[in-house]
Amino acid sequence: MSVEERAAGYVCNVQLHVEPSERPKLPPGCPPPLDTGSTESEPQHSEECCVELENVTVKFRLSETDILAQVYPNCMTLGEVKQDIARKFEVEPESLVLRQDSRVLCDSVPINSTTLDEYGIHEFQLELCTVGSQSSKLDLDVYYDKHRLADFITVHISGEDTQDGQSKNVVVEIENAAIVKPFLCGYRDKVTGKEYLDAFTQTGPYFDKMKYRKYKTRDTQTWEQKEKTLNTAHEQSVQCHLDGINILYVSAVNEFTIIPGKYQTFAQKERAERKLEKILLIQRNWRRWILWKYIRIRAKEYRRLVQNREQEDERYEKCVEQRVERHRVVKQFPRNKDDFDLLFAEVGRWKKAELKRITANYEGPARIAEVNILLDKEIQLLNGVERQRNLVYKAMEDFRNDQLLKEMGKPIEWIGYKDSKIHMDLLSTQRVRFLTEIYKDLRKPRNKEERLEFIRQVMTVLTEETCYPNFPELFDLFEREKNLMLYAKSFDVEILRKRQTKLFFDLIKFQKGTPKERTPSRMCIVCKKVKTYAEFAIRTRQSHVDTCKHCYYLKLTATENTVYQSILRCIHRDERKRKCTTSFAFVMQPDDVRHIIDKIWHGHSALSKTENLSELRLPRWNKSDDWAPWNCICLTERETRDHYKIDDIDKMYDPKFILHIGNLHMLARSLFHTLAAVAIEFQETGQWWKVGMNKQRSSKLNAV
Secondary structure: OOOOOOOOOEEEOOOOOOOOOOOOOOOOOOOOOOOOOOOOOOOOOOOOOEEEOOEEEEEEEOOOOOEEEEEEEOOOEHHHHHHHHHHHHOOOHHHEEEEEOOEEOOOOOEHHHOOOOOOOEEEEEEEEOOEOOEOOOOOHHHHHHHOOOOEEEEEEEOHHHOOOOOOEEEEEEEOOOOOOOOOOOEEEOOOOOOEEEOOOOOOOOOHHHOOOOOOOOOOOOOOOOOOOOOOOOOOOOOEEEOOOOOEEEOOOOOOOOOOOOOOOOHHHHHHHHOHHHHHHHHHHHHHHHHHHHHHHHHHHHHHHHHHHHHHHHHHHHHHHHHHHHHHHHHHHOOOOHHHHHHHHHHHHHHHHHHHHHHHHHOOOHHHHHHHHHHHHHHHHHHHHHHHHHHHHHHHOHHHHHHHHHHHHOOOEEEEOHHHOEEEEOOHHHHHHHHHHHHHHHHOOOOOHHHHHHHHHHHHHHHOOOOOOOOHHHHHHHHHHHHHHHHHOOOOOOHHHHHHHHHHHHHHHHOOOOOOOOOOOEEEOOOOOOEEEHHHEOOOOOOOOOOOEHHHHHHHOOOOOHHHHHHHHHHHHHHHHHOOOOOOHHHHOOHHHHHHHHHHHOOOOOOOOOOOOHHHEEOOEOOOOOOOOOOOEOOEEHHHHHHHOOOOOHHHHOOHHHHHHHHHHHHHHHHHOHHHHHHHHHHHHHOOHHHOOOOHHHOOOOOOO
């Protein structure tokens, strides 16, 4: 019988098709594998031994207690089995040894050539030989946990339980459905050393959540329909047919009429049953469209917020650049008091940095010498700044005079009925404007003839100002200049013209009519000069007026007043936006803001500790209360914007931080206790409404 004619259930007992490089090497003494193509005469049977191809259970005994089982084809050689076992145990195939009845088996021997027990199971002893001085063992944890391999057992079914009456051996796969139990809690017995762990549920997932598999288990149940005749508990009336037409009604007490409804086809019934599915489909698509629309709106809002944030950052960076450029120009070309205060502050910072450097690098006499050199340099810098300030003051004198005359010549303005602006031009303001034009022409350079003609016109105008106390002197100066220009060959009238300009300026400021009452004045305790109240420094922390502005600013260290003025303007702007015209912010002075930042908040932000004064702000601590020294916090500009977005301060900030801010507020309340008394007085007298009002909308009643 040829190979082609054999049945499909039988194969030759030959080795599987394995590459020569992957075939196991035979140890010395083992017979070579069976080669059907060989023509040499060998001591073997003339006909090939044919066996039935089937899966058999192979049991490996690792020790007396450790046993594992696998299923392999009966035609597989032991070398291939060792390769499969070595792969699962993650060891080398050459280090595995298979024994049966204390006899080492060769790798070329097929499984069906080994002995089997009464249940058709091939049992081997699996050992791991030691290589050199290193010893290792087969780890079942690697076999089960890492690879999740299933176990196999062979179930013998006797002929009495089969249909054909023949006994069978069935290979059953045992699925490993165990779950990894988490460690919940436990304890260890100190005496015995045993560990007791809290039990975790061993109930698997619900059956409806498991994927359906075609299992053949004893859980399968069958239902047999059975019929049974029953008697009713009580009598019921029925309808009986007498013949094909007449009907006998036995009892009509409990009868009722059933009226059939509208006829419904099977398609209509199916459509009605699917109505709920269609409703769910419509609702699902509607919700999807609503969600898609919501996402588009939120995405558009997000892009808008991002764009606004970028524009805000660009605007902030541009403002910073402009501020730096403005400071650079101010330092090079100072014009007013704030500009020179900025220069003095720069000198103070430079001195502080130099002292820190000298303290770190020098000691003893060397430090004293460096400090003396630093003192000389500081004196030179301060003298240079003071010299420049005097020059600027003299150069700006004419400009200040022009501004004063311009302010005096303005008509009185106020807001009247229906927000209409009302102008009232008095005779005094007209006189100031007329004399101001003459004053400007008086300072212009002219030739001899034009100057003489102009002097004659001015002398004619002066005849109407005879009530001026210095009128004789001023008229005499113009007369002398005219005579010198007419009769002298060489003359110098610059001194005469300076005196004429000074007296004419005093003439413009002179007001006709009854003299005004004397303004209240007092003496400064520092310079011992009597000055009006307008020349004294007013601060919200003081209890009485005693020091003039000049002496007060001499006692203070040079600071950047423009920074504190800008902070105060930001506070005013924010309070006006919130319609809080009764806030304490409108009675605060830049010096008070400087005291709050330097003495209470120590010159840095409460959150980020930033010490850059140009970035600091004083927003409200509690948004619902008016601004006050005890209701503010020192933050940067960006932190201020984020702070105003907070609804509940107690939930956002740390309790320790809130306690620290409360302590600083108590300190501010103690420093500005007079401000609270002033607030009570203003509220009781009804004068508080004037604080914080726009100056445009208040009339100059004193000028009228």
